[in-house]
Amino acid sequence: MADNPLAEAQRESAGASTFGKYNFQFHWALCEIIEKHKSKKEYALLIEHHEDVVIADSLDADKAQFEFYQVKNQSAKYTLASLTNRQKGANDTLKNSVLGKLLSSCINTEYEDRITIIGLVSSSGFSLNLDKGLKLDVIKVGDIATSDLASLTQNIDNELGIEVLPEHLQFIVPDVQLKNQEDYVLSHFARLVNTLFPGAYCNPVNIYRSVVDEMGRIGRVEYDYRDWARLIDNKSLTSTEVHNVITQYTTHPSVDELKNDFDDLARDLGWKAKKKRTFKSKLALLALRRSGFMSALDIEITSVFKRSHCKVDENNYSDDITYLEALGKQAIEDGLLVKVSDQDELFLEVIYCLLKA
Structure with missing residues (x-):
């Protein structure tokens, strides 16, 4: 088994036990993974693990x-002073500032060189002086005016001993807001389905509820x-799990065509109704999932079954x-049982490959 690259003691774990208070965090996180899903990228979303939101770009x-990402929902904009303000804790010790907490989760850790974005997300935005007077929704270190950047860096140096702010630090103003977060995410799920499966019909409410419930569990x-x-x-919540939920509540005409082809095949094979219904349901979900999002595992499985399929000449068989x-026997001889959970799933892959050929 692979070691977990994030297996360091977390700065705090109180967030997990008070997850119900952080509704805005996972609605913002949903928007992030929807965009990644739209681009057919693999991901794993972690809630309240080292930070409010952590997104991995691979399951490997x-x-x-x-x-x-640290995600904040508050009424006031973050200023230069409030970003690095340190309140007094027990025994007159100083607590970490908002920015200090975020950086301490990332800098001087074993996984530091594997972090591509360090983001502070604020629903109210930021009041920072920017070069050329720009108004940005994603503020990078290089966008901050020299005087503000110098003050920010000095304060963090005093707090953490970090002399240079990391280049991949970002201050992010989200599109989603507290008052519209549920409707906003619902509409984005509907658009995602339309992007993945043009012409499909879906139930975005059920998709949203299923995904949010799972986020609540992992949180x-x-x-x-x-x-x-x-x-x-x-x-974690993975791209594979999200896609399985989407396909569960989505129908598409192309899948209907595959189901019709399967009906003809099942009739020729003389399958009874119960066996036919079971395979047809699994085949429809498999076909829809792969038509919109091919995970690395899906790509590998379809490739090996296609190669196995090509070894069997249809003309040598009368029915x-x-x-x-023969296709099933060839797949077993090629060692493809290790790629699936059991022989029924192997036969499902054989039929899928046959009907898609």
């Missing part, structure tokens, strides 16, 4: 890079995991039953 522990998990696979299974049996 050795390849994953990370975006770290309440307080454990650390040394093993990457367990972190992904227990504490569909013997031809399918």
Whole structure:
């Protein structure tokens, strides 16, 4: 099993137990993963793990890079002073500032060189002097006027001993706002489905509820995991899981055509109604999922089954039953059972490959 690259003790874990207070955080996070999903990118979303929101760009522990975000919903804009203001804690010690907390989650860690974005998200925005008087929704370090940048850097140096602010630090003003967050995300799910499956029909309310429920679950998990696979299974929302939810509540004409072709095949095979219904349902979900988003695993599985399929000459068989049996036998001989969960799933892949050929 692969080691978890984020397996360091977290700065705090109170956020996980008070997850209900942070509705805005995961609505903003949903907007981020919807955009990634639209671009057909693989991801794993972590809530309340080192930071409010962490997004990995791969499900492979050795390849994953990370975006770290602290998400704030407040009425006042963040100023130069409030970003680095440190309140008194116990025994007159100073607590970390807002920006200090974010940077301490990222800098001087074992995973520091795998972080691509360090983002502070504020619903109210930021009051910082920017070069050329620009008005930006994503403010990078290089956009900040020299005097403000110098003051910000000095304050962080005093707090954390960081002499240069990281270039990938960003101050982000989100499009989604507290008053419209649910409707905003619902509409973006509907648009996502239209992008993935033009002409499809979906139930965005059910998609939204299912995904939000899962985010609530992972947000309440307080454990650390040394093993990457367990972190992904227990504490993350992945692109594969989101896509499975989308396909569950979506129908598309192209899938209807595949289902009709399957009906003809099942009739020729003499399948009984129960067996036909089971395979037809699984085949429809598989076809829809792969028509809109091919994960790395999907690409690998379809490729190996296509290569296996090409080894069997259809002209050597007098009927569909013997031809399918030969395709299944060839897939087993090629060792493809290790690519799927059982023999029924192998046969499903064989049929999918046959009907898509």
